[in-house]
Amino acid sequence: MEIRYQSTRSHMPSVTASEAILKGLSDDGGLFVPEQIPPLPCSLQELSQMDYRQVAFEVMKQYLTDFSKEELKACIDSAYDDKFESEAIAPLAKVEDTYYLELFHGPTIAFKDMALSVLPYLMTTAMKKNGREKEIVILTATSGDTGKAALAGFADVPGTRIIVFYPKDGVSAIQKQQMLTQRGENVAVVGVEGNFDDCQSGVKAIFGDISLREELERAGLAFSSANSINIGRLVPQIAYYVYAYASLLREGEIDEGETINITVPTGNFGNILAAYYAREMGLPVGKLICASNENKVLYDFFASGSYDRNRPFVLTSSPSMDILISSNLERLIYEITGFDPEATASRMQDLAEEGRYSITDAMHERLEIFAGGFAGEEESEREIRETFSRCGYVMDTHTAVAAAAARQYRERTGDTAKMLVVSTASPYKFAPAILRALEPDFWKQAAPEAVPDEKEAAFACVDELARLSGLPVPCAVRELKNAPICHRRICRVEGMKEQVRTILGLSQ
Numbered sequence: 001m002e003i004r005y006q007s008t009r010s011h012m013p014s015v016t017a018s019e020a021i022l023k024g025l026s027d028d029g030g031l032f033v034p035e036q037i038p039p040l041p042c043s044l045q046e047l048s049q050m051d052y053r054q055v056a057f058e059v060m061k062q063y064l065t066d067f068s069k070e071e072l073k074a075c076i077d078s079a080y081d082d083k084f085e086s087e088a089i090a091p092l093a094k095v096e097d098t099y100y101l102e103l104f105h106g107p108t109i110a111f112k113d114m115a116l117s118v119l120p121y122l123m124t125t126a127m128k129k130n131g132r133e134k135e136i137v138i139l140t141a142t143s144g145d146t147g148k149a150a151l152a153g154f155a156d157v158p159g160t161r162i163i164v165f166y167p168k169d170g171v172s173a174i175q176k177q178q179m180l181t182q183r184g185e186n187v188a189v190v191g192v193e194g195n196f197d198d199c200q201s202g203v204k205a206i207f208g209d210i211s212l213r214e215e216l217e218r219a220g221l222a223f224s225s226a227n228s229i230n231i232g233r234l235v236p237q238i239a240y241y242v243y244a245y246a247s248l249l250r251e252g253e254i255d256e257g258e259t260i261n262i263t264v265p266t267g268n269f270g271n272i273l274a275a276y277y278a279r280e281m282g283l284p285v286g287k288l289i290c291a292s293n294e295n296k297v298l299y300d301f302f303a304s305g306s307y308d309r310n311r312p313f314v315l316t317s318s319p320s321m322d323i324l325i326s327s328n329l330e331r332l333i334y335e336i337t338g339f340d341p342e343a344t345a346s347r348m349q350d351l352a353e354e355g356r357y358s359i360t361d362a363m364h365e366r367l368e369i370f371a372g373g374f375a376g377e378e379e380s381e382r383e384i385r386e387t388f389s390r391c392g393y394v395m396d397t398h399t400a401v402a403a404a405a406a407r408q409y410r411e412r413t414g415d416t417a418k419m420l421v422v423s424t425a426s427p428y429k430f431a432p433a434i435l436r437a438l439e440p441d442f443w444k445q446a447a448p449e450a451v452p453d454e455k456e457a458a459f460a461c462v463d464e465l466a467r468l469s470g471l472p473v474p475c476a477v478r479e480l481k482n483a484p485i486c487h488r489r490i491c492r493v494e495g496m497k498e499q500v501r502t503i504l505g506l507s508q
């Protein structure tokens, strides 16, 4: 069965998977969605006998139907190798009655590696398949983790260039250091005086700028996206949900067909949307619990049926979830309109013009499988502290938001289905915030507020966290400490386009 991709916003002709990956965004500004969601390719029992690469292949081949078996296998084998510090790639940790799916053992220690380690291979394969001569320019807005994962994935990949925009004061010290020290002939990193939504809107505006696109074409270049609006990001993410279920089955933690619930710490709605697709493929999943931090626009949406971004943007200790415009929600809206591009487009227009939209009661009813949850700073701190003191398990700040939401959900509903909590980052990536929860006294003396050098403070916290937890410090963090800074560009939101032109040498 061939799967083609169509836009969420109009009836433009559908495209193949490889074309959708190359384009990133549809020309009408919509996102690409599969025309139908394929089923799981084989039984859960069979999947439970496979390793990560095999499961990824079985899942991805259902979606990327114009890639040959050999092409897809080559992409997957190149991506999920010893860059990952865990042989399982996505191991499960059982802590009391909860299973944590640890997606942070990749080269940049956040879950973005799960997709961004394979996307560059998918993209270069797609270029060859489509006879593309043009060099691809990846434009990426990041709330902290995507940027580094995309830089690491695309660095020195022939035929590609990458430009990353991050909110200058909106990422953790380790995240910033990770990006600013990225090497590669084809990489550029720019700090923006604004928040993540500003970065994302700026990038979208650049994508939509027709005269710039023509200018690029003349220079033999074409834009694409490494953000989770790219279907090439979403599809690899479906694989780890299937793998997690298969692992639980293999370990005898569940019976075949048993329904599990999944809680996902959510920002741009990419990760949880992948869980939704896995469920639609036939994975036995009951509820999907969408966990937000204080920027709880999604929580309010699930509760009320109104999406409203008109509210203060809060900087939290889970910066990768500090998002008020969750791009991938558009794909879900499209589903619940009954695949109606006009109804989707008009809501996206309301969002662009007024910052809000609402859905009908019928649409709201189709959201039943989702439950919203949120946890503020204090509650997630308590989750980190209490879980560590009870079980010795350290989780990062994003995971803590999800763990708290999962707890609330179980208490509120009495639902006893097994719970998978998606763990999206290594605690080392947010060491100061973790120590604030675990050792406030140390934190007061050593961390950002007290020590003028943010980076030095962060590394003091890394050392202390290692001592306290006994968890090995990931290679990605050890290498950072003495790595030289390679990027110093800063711009205002209005200056983003000019930065792109300068970096690409289009200015003259």
Ligand SMILES: *Cc1c(COP(=O)(O)O)cnc(C)c1O
Binding pocket: 110, 111, 112, 145, 146, 228, 265, 266, 267, 268, 269, 270, 271, 272, 320, 321, 398, 424, 425
């Ligand atoms: C990106 C990110 C999230 C949010 O994921 P979305 O797919 O944007 O919803 C959560 N936690 C961490 C650590 C992340 O990097």
